[in-house]
Amino acid sequence: MTNDKLDNQIRRLRFDNGEMTQQELADKADVTRQTIIAIEQGKYNPSLALAFKIARAFGKNIEDVFQYNQDSTK
Amino acid sequence: MNKAQEEAWFGLFLGVPLILIPGGVFVFISYERGVSFAPLFMLAYYLAGMSFLPWLFRLVVLRNKKQVTYDERDRLIEKRATLISYFLFWLYFVIACVIPWWVTGSKGSIPVITLPVILIGGLSIFVFIRSLTTLILYGGG
Numbered sequence: 362m363t364n365d366k367l368d369n370q371i372r373r374l375r376f377d378n379g380e381m382t383q384q385e386l387a388d389k390a391d392v393t394r395q396t397i398i399a400i401e402q403g404k405y406n407p408s409l410a411l412a413f414k415i416a417r418a419f420g421k422n423i424e425d426v427f428q429y430n431q432d433s434t435k
Numbered sequence: 436m437n438k439a440q441e442e443a444w445f446g447l448f449l450g451v452p453l454i455l456i457p458g459g460v461f462v463f464i465s466y467e468r469g470v471s472f473a474p475l476f477m478l479a480y481y482l483a484g485m486s487f488l489p490w491l492f493r494l495v496v497l498r499n500k501k502q503v504t505y506d507e508r509d510r511l512i513e514k515r516a517t518l519i520s521y522f523l524f525w526l527y528f529v530i531a532c533v534i535p536w537w538v539t540g541s542k543g544s545i546p547v548i549t550l551p552v553i554l555i556g557g558l559s560i561f562v563f564i565r566s567l568t569t570l571i572l573y574g575g576g
Binding site: 395 | 437
């Protein structure tokens with residue numbers, strides 16, 4: 362059985378980008394603030410398109426924002 | 436709280452009563468007064484339909500077009516909530532169809548009024564489960 366997890370650096374990147382608020386990031390990515398909160402907390406995995414939008418909002422590559430971890434458990 | 440959650444709360448606390456109350460009134464009057472079935476049925480549906488007017492008003496008139504209020508996560512939650520409520524609606528419908536047969540036997544009969552009552556009950560269950568599931572899914576992220 363695999364347990365897929367998508368780690369992200371959104372919180373750190375927001376603060377690195379002039380303490381960008383969640384609402385500002387949401388506006389740039391065309392989503393609601395709640396979705397940004399859910400992604401930040403790892404409760405929701407964004408679509409590929411949204412992941413690209415978020416990465417572009419920070420001017421980063423997608424791998425710099427999201428990291429895919431595959432934990433294999435028996 | 437975003438628009439989808441507000442709609443879910445609306446469905447949970449106002450949508451269900453606004454379907455149940457006209458439905459209950461319709462059944463009560465039909466049994467007590469013996470009034471013709473069809474016009475009351477239409478009245479109940481008219482009243483149930485009226486419950487969606489405030490919702491429609493919010494969607495069309497009060498929508499803030501600049502701010503994003505609905506995105507892919509909302510769409511996913513809505514899809515899951517609809518699937519779950521649709522499944523439970525059909526489960527209810529199957530049970531509601533089998534129980535009279537089980538209770539009265541294969542040669543038994545039931546009042547015709549049972550059919551719209553089953554329908555109103557089904558609609559109420561659908562709205563209630565959909566609203567509840569939406570709120571639970573938002574709570575769980």
